[in-house]
Amino acid sequence: MHMADALVAPAVAATMYTCSAVAAGYSVKKVKLVDDPKRIPVMGVMGAFVFATQMINFTIPGTGSSGHLCGGMLLSAILGPYAGFLTMIGVLLIQCLLFADGGILALGCNIWNMAFYGCFIGAMLIWRPMMRKGACRWKIIAASVIGCVVTLQLGAFSVCLETTASGVTQLPLTVFVSVMQPIHLAIGAVEGLITAAVLCFIYEARPELLWGINDGVDKKPGLSYKKTVIILVIAAAVIGGGLSLAASEYPDGLEWSIQKITGEDEIEASDGIYEAAASVQEKTALLPDYSVKTTDSQAGTSLSGIIGAAAVIALCTVFCLVFRLFRKNHE
Amino acid sequence: MSKIENAIHELHRINSMQEGAGRLKEADPLLKFLVTIIYIITVVSFDNTDAVGELAMILYPLCMFIIGELSVGLCIKRIGYIIPFVCLVGIFNPPGSMVTLILKGIFTITAAYILIITTGIEDICAALARLHMPKIIVTLVLLIYRYITVLLEEVNQTVQAYSLRAPGQKGIAFRAWGPLTGQILLRSMDRASAVYESMCLRGYRGTFIYKNTVRMRLKDIALLVAFCGIMVLLRYVHVFEIVGDFII
Incomplete structure (x- = not known):
């Protein structure tokens, strides 16, 4: 080489x-x-x-x-x-x-x-x-x-x-x-x-x-739990809020494939069940297409990123807590 | 001859050539190093379609081989290693572009060959130290160079001993990969301790002292400037075409 x-x-x-x-x-x-x-x-x-x-x-x-x-x-x-x-x-x-x-x-x-x-x-x-x-x-x-x-x-x-x-x-x-x-x-x-x-x-x-063997056996972790969570929150806010501005406006792989086949971004649902599901989703989705419902501006996208990051973090935290609780009960 | 024996032989040959090189050996190592770098940069800066312009760069190695009375044999051997790879990369280019690539390969390797044949590794390290390269890297290069021959001979003996016990077998068998190389490594580590102790006994205090620590002389600076001028001329003026037109 x-x-x-x-x-x-x-x-x-x-x-x-x-x-x-x-x-x-x-x-x-x-x-x-x-x-x-x-x-x-x-x-x-x-x-x-x-x-x-x-x-x-x-x-x-x-x-x-x-x-x-x-x-x-x-x-x-x-x-x-x-x-x-x-x-x-x-x-x-x-x-x-x-x-x-x-x-x-x-x-x-x-x-x-x-x-x-x-x-x-x-x-x-x-x-x-x-x-x-x-x-x-x-x-x-x-x-x-x-x-x-x-x-x-x-x-x-x-x-x-x-x-x-x-x-x-x-x-x-x-x-x-x-x-x-x-x-x-x-x-x-x-x-x-x-x-x-x-x-x-x-x-x-x-x-x-040999180098690096047993480095962490008797040591405390480099970052405390609290610090790790704070860093993750900041990182998620930066990535979600800042970098979402640079997110591609082009369709993703699946959307692109659909566009090529049907000529439209999404397949329109024609069946009654699909229509019902879509109307429920429309009502419950806070951030359709990663934007705040009422606004389509860049600020809206950025705000959506921050809110999305917070929601995902919250969801993960809840999931982990439930998992921990479940494990404790199991033991 | 095995690959290791070849390497040992080549190292000894380079050492003996360095001792024999006449006028060029006496020149300032830093001057030779800078000249080589400037030459290589000029060679690779040519456009891939400019084969005629590139060809003009042959003048430097030509002059050096004649002035220094250098051996061409080892240089041709070195060029042989690299040409297939350069051809492989350039095979999808137009023929003219591939010729330029091959010329670039030949000239850059020849320049490095001229440098190493006329300048010992200690002198090159002294030049690097004068260019403010970190001492630790310069010391490392010197130490590695010093112990390459020793370790090559040790590795060669070990591999020979192994091959005598496993006649007709190509290379080292899977089961012996770890123990054979690991033993050499452990012996090398022990040797490093002995090396350090002997270095301390000979006055080593963390840095090497080089014999060539003088500043560049005015004559050397003038030579370097003149060389840069020639390189610029060869790069931007198609000397060969002008001479050809004049002749025609």
Whole structure:
């Protein structure tokens, strides 16, 4: 997935360098905070390890082909996302300079596609949440495979976007994506299994080396129940009230299909039962078509969003309370 | 020769070439690094339909190969890796556009090759440090580079030992994926502790000291400005067409 210089335009390269530099700057800051002098040599040797072991061919049973380790996921599972990200930068820089694996100008793209997703998305959103309440073999296998598949898919999609944005190929984005994604799905699954095998071995032999395991076992949750509810209410109000202004005025998928077949937005009910049901709905619906009955303005839509959000939150809360009550009674 | 042995061999070859490179090796590493970046940006900035304009960029590698008396063999090998991928992306483009893409691929890889053959990784790291790249990244690159050879040899020995016990088998079998690589990883981690202790004994206090920490000389700045001028000229004036018209 290493991109060559010939495949990126200077503007795209500069953008991706900026994005990667921001992530690198943040990681440098975070790694410095740890202030462990032994950490840098460990990162260096781990980088060399990933580089060296990526050259081992692992036979995939029943296929006759072979795969290799997923560096980003392995590094972040051992060093953590920030140190893992910096180590991956080092590996990619050496691969680009010494082995022409990826270009100097495309380095920003390659860091983003391979290191950012692997280390940040893979470690923060997949590995850590799955390991928070303790690790076991199956959790490690699941986290590794899901992590590798998801991060490789994101990386492959980014390659398609960057190449298309560079105007290098006249291949439509959809066709490019339809070629790249399935290939990387298979690669991701295999890389995930290999990475899982190594991490399971480490878990059995030296579990203290794995990052993010048992992080949340003895800790209180980061946010209290009250704070979580307040944040959810604010988020719902912002999404419902603010973003509903940007909601599409075009018909949704079903409406579009109906429009294509009948030439109208909705199928008019002709039967007596349908008419009766429609009249009941008309009377009870506070917000027909997500707008306040009497107004059709933008403010009306926005107000509808806020009211809708409040209604959904209230409904969910009631549902959860009923569920809790039901469970308590059951116990 | 296995993939790992190939990599070890190539690293040693690059090292020996870096020692042998004559006049170009003496130039300021920062100057060479900046020149390479400017050249690559100019090469990729050409429109995909402008194959003739792109072809003019051959002048830089041509001059460098002649002045530096550099080996062409390894460079051709490197280009061979990347061309199929570039062709794959450019296959749906018109023929002229594909030619430009291939030229871009060849020129950018050649520029990187010229840089690494004439400048050691320590010098490139010193140049990166002078460009204010975070020390931690520069140190990491140096450490990774230093231990790549060591770990490659260790991995090679392990894989060789495995293949001797499993004759005729292609790659590492499914059951051995974890234990084999995991053992190498644990040994690497232990080695990292030993590395750190030996570094401390040799006076390491968190940062490396580079021999090339001098500022750019006036001569180097003048060379860089002249190079930028040539690049702008080659980018916006179709030198090859003008010369061709003049000849015809």
